Amino acid sequence: MAAASALAVVAPDISIWAQNDTPAFSLPVLPYPTDALEPFIDKMTMEIHYGKHHKAYVDNLNKAIVDNDKAKDRNLDFLMSIAGQLPPAVRNNAGGHYNHSLFWTLLAPAKGQQPGSKFMEMVNASFGSLDKFKEEFAKAGMQRFGSGWVWAIIKNNKLLISSTPNQDNPLMDVAESKGYPILALDVWEHAYYLKYQNLRADYIKAFWNVVNWNEVEKRIISSEGK
Ligand code: MN3
Secondary structure, X not given: OOOOOOOOOOOOOOOOOOOOOOOOOOOOOOOOOOOOOOOOOOHHHHHHHHHHHHHHXXXXXXXXXXXXXXXXXXXXXXXXXXXXXXXXHHXXXXXXXXXXXXXXXXXXXXXXXXXOHHHHHHHHHHHOOHHHXXXXXXXXXXXXXXXXXXXXXXXXXXXXEXXXXXXXXXXXXXXXXXXXXXXXXXXXXXXXXXXXXXXXXHHHHHHHHHEOHHHHHHHHHHHOOO
C-alpha cells in the first residue's frame, strides 16, 4: 500500500496489521507538547483529543479502506474529492484524519503572534476588520448544531467563513461551501468539554490566543492558483 498521507507521518501503530503489511495512514507528529497550549487548551484535552480521538480516526480509516476499492491506495485529498461516494466509515474517518492533522498545525503556543499581512488584507476586503471576522467566525461556531467544524476558506481569491457537520470539510465534494481551508476550529464537545464544559463561546474566544498565524499566512500563499 502506498504511503498516502501528504501530511507529516511517524512510525505507524501496526497493531491492527498482519506482518508484512503497512497501514496507509498514520498519526502525524504533534508539532508541540500536549501542554504547550495551556491555559487556553488544556493538557488533558490535548492528550485525549490527539492520542485517542485522532488516533481512532486513523486506525478506523485504515480498517475501513481495506475492503473498499474506491478508497484503497488513495490519498486523503482524493478521498475528500469523492467523499459523497464513500461509505460513512471511510468518509467520516478520512475527514477526521484530515481535519485533525490540519488543525494541529494551525495551533501554536501563545506567544503574542499576530495575523500576517496577506491575511489582514483579505480580512479587511471581506469583513472590514479583524474584530468583525472573529465575530462572524464565532457566530458560525455557535450556530453549528451538534458536532462539526468552523472554517476560514479561500474561494476565488476571496476569504469566506463556513462550517461543516461531523467530520466533513470544505474540500469535500459534498460541502455546501467549498474552498481551500486556511483556518479551522474543531467545535466537537470532545475538543473543549473538559475545560469549558458547555461554554463553547469561551472556548472559541480562547482559541484566538493559540492560532498559528504563520501557518495561516503560509496556507494563503499555497492557496494562490488553486
Ligand atoms: Mn476533534
